[in-house]
Structures are given as structure tokens and as C-alpha cells.
Amino acid sequence: MRLGIIGLPNSGKTTIFNALTGQTLPTGAATSGQFEVHTAVVNVPDPRVDKLKSMYNPRKTVYATVTYADIGGLDKGISEGGLKGQFRNELGQVDGFVHVVRAFDDETVPHPYETVNPQRDLETLDGEFLLADLVTVENRLEKLQAEMRVKGKNVDKAVPAELELMEKFKEHLEAEKPLFELEISPDQAKGIRGYNFLTLKPVLVVVNLGDEAKDVSKLVTYTRPGSSVVGLQGKIEAELAQLEADDAAMFMQEYGITELSAAKVIHLSYELLAIQSFFTVGEDEVRAWSVAVGATAPEAAGAIHSDLQKGFIRAEVMKYADLIAGGSEAALKATGKFKLEGKEYIVQDGDIVHIRHNS
Ligand SMILES: Nc1nc2c(ncn2[C@@H]2O[C@H](COP(=O)(O)OP(=O)(O)O)[C@@H](O)[C@H]2O)c(=O)[nH]1
Ligand SMILES: [Mg+2]
Structure with missing residues (x-):
């Protein structure tokens, strides 16, 4: 899962990227405004994993991860005529955005629009993304209309259907x-996946x-539905x-900070992407x-390995909360809380799963 960190120059994207990932990328004048992408993979802190680790004492412990991409170079006016090339690709390929807006005053850090106004800045980039999508839609509409004209009655029936959808989008x-x-x-989602519409992606402000x-x-x-706002x-x-x-x-303690927002942002990122965790355990x-x-x-088996999905027979499932309450796998087996589930089973957050499969 990949999240793009976006925002106006000098809003603090790279600073926040460093806060989230523990990296030390250079910030400030030398970098702001340039098109540059830096990525880092971050573990999602999870006390349940810590607890399972202490119970099973495994050789290896692996946390869920989120990838952050610090995408520099966005500014007002950038979408006029459509976003191009590598820039468009970078933005299109992420699963969601972390939109950084500046609310700090600092005379040594110039603001591209002089004054500090987070609401205005938020709407500015949002407006650019709306415009970028509109350009994509209009280009697509032109192509579809041309195809209708040329092929007339023989046109593939997918064409008028997409035309209707694009008109609705417009x-x-x-x-x-x-x-x-x-x-x-x-x-429809499948049909338009390749266009990578920016305003279809969820946003964490x-x-x-x-x-x-x-x-x-x-x-x-x-x-915006599906989005949330957090301070950092x-x-x-x-x-x-x-x-x-x-x-x-x-x-x-000195600064009166009781909880780090970086951890909160990482959790919110996970929620934003509508993903959840299940666990596998063992020595x-x-x-x-x-x-x-x-x-x-x-599908969960497929997240582990495609062979497990292909050869899937059943899933042995216990709930994390039950395991903690019961104390051991044996205790859950005795009380019927260790279950065998079939192909239709919908995986829940916190399930501990073992896949039985044909190999
Ligand atoms: N005073 C202050 N300056 C900050 C803060 N966050 C970022 N900056 C400064 O703002 C400038 C731009 O930050 P940077 O992360 O490079 O912004 P970007 O252009 O959005 O990547 C740098 O000089 C940072 O040190 C903050 O919380 N307080
Ligand atoms: Mg930067």
C-alpha cells in the first residue's frame, strides 16, 4: 500500500515524511518546488503483534507496512493542460494521499502565497486535482465521441456506456x-482503473x-467522505x-507532548486505505x-502466497481477543473458539489464521 505525500512547496512534506519514516532527507529552500520522489517503507506499530511475539517467541517478527512517497513539485497552476509524464504516473500510482497543509508561522520559511491559510491551500491543490481529472475526462470523451462517429452502429457497446460514465464524471x-x-x-471501476483519476483516491489531511x-x-x-484530518x-x-x-x-515531556502524531498518522493511513490486519503465528x-x-x-491466503489461494482448502481461524482471553490455542480448541472456515468466510481484523491447502 502506497501513500503519496503531497502539498504546496514549503508546507513541510519532506519534514513530515522524515517524521513518519525516521529518515533524514534534506528539507527547505534547496528542495522545495522541485519534482522529486522519495519513498520509504514504515512498519505499522501494532501492540497485538508485540503480544503475539511474546507468546510464540518466534525467530522472526514482521509488522504490516505502509509505503510513503514524498512527492515534491506540486504548485498552483500545475494541472493546466493536464499533468504530464512521470509526475502524473507518480500521483496516479498511489493508493491514497497524505495532503500536508501549512499552519505554522515562520518568517524564515517563505510561503508561496505570502500568508498562512491552511484552508485556502487545501482547496488550491484539491482544485488542481479536480482540473487534472477534468482534462483526463475531456480527452477521453473526445476519443469516445470520435469512435462513435467513425463506427456508427457497429461500435462496441462498451463505448456508449463509457461515454455516459465520462459525461457524468464531467x-x-x-x-x-x-x-x-x-x-x-x-x-465500472475496473474499466477506468487505467486512467488513475486523482480525485478517486482517499485523502488524509x-x-x-x-x-x-x-x-x-x-x-x-x-x-470529503472517507477522509480525515489530523494535526502534527x-x-x-x-x-x-x-x-x-x-x-x-x-x-x-519538555514540550508537553503526550502522544506522537506520527504513529497516529500511520494508523489513520491504514484506515484510510480500508485495509486491516490478520496474523499468522508460529515458532x-x-x-x-x-x-x-x-x-x-x-483472498487472505493469496496475500501470503498465490499458491495458498489456488490450493485453498480451509482456514483455521482464532480471534486475537479470544487467544488473549483464553491464554492458549489449546484452551480455544477446548471451548470451540478455534474454527475451521471455508471459501466464503470474510476475514476480520485481528484474525489469527492458518491456511490448509493442496500443494
Ligand atoms: N518553524 C517550523 N518550520 C518548519 C516546520 N515544518 C517544516 N518547517 C520548515 O519549512 C521548510 C520547508 O519544509 P519542507 O519539509 O522542506 O517542505 P516541503 O517543501 O513541503 O517538502 C524547512 O525549512 C523546514 O525546516 C515546523 O513545524 N515549524
Ligand atoms: Mg520537500
């Missing part, structure tokens, strides 16, 4: 509404608060990410795996 985008709000059938903790609900309103003290958290645990605790390995909410047992 109307929606022209009303300045993201495509995310529209109901799109799984078949991160308000870069600077040195003071502030109430984000007073700074921005964002009502960019510079402080980027520095904290570099410290050993003891020093970090002292530093946090060899305790591991968290990511699947979409609503995935079936064979």
Missing part, C-alpha cells in the same frame, strides 16, 4: 466535486502545526524520530498481513 467535476463521492460499480499544538478543527474543514507538529516530530526512546520521552514467524476490509479467506 458534470460532477465541473461542479467542483471529487469523483470519490460518486457511486461506481466494480465493473495532515495540518503541519509547527511548534504549538493547536485545535485542527478550527484551522480546516474537510468533509512537523519539525518537532521529525527531530523526535531521530532520538533514542529515553531521550524522546524527555523531550516530549518460525509471527507476522501481520494486510488485506482489504471484506476480503475472503482465499
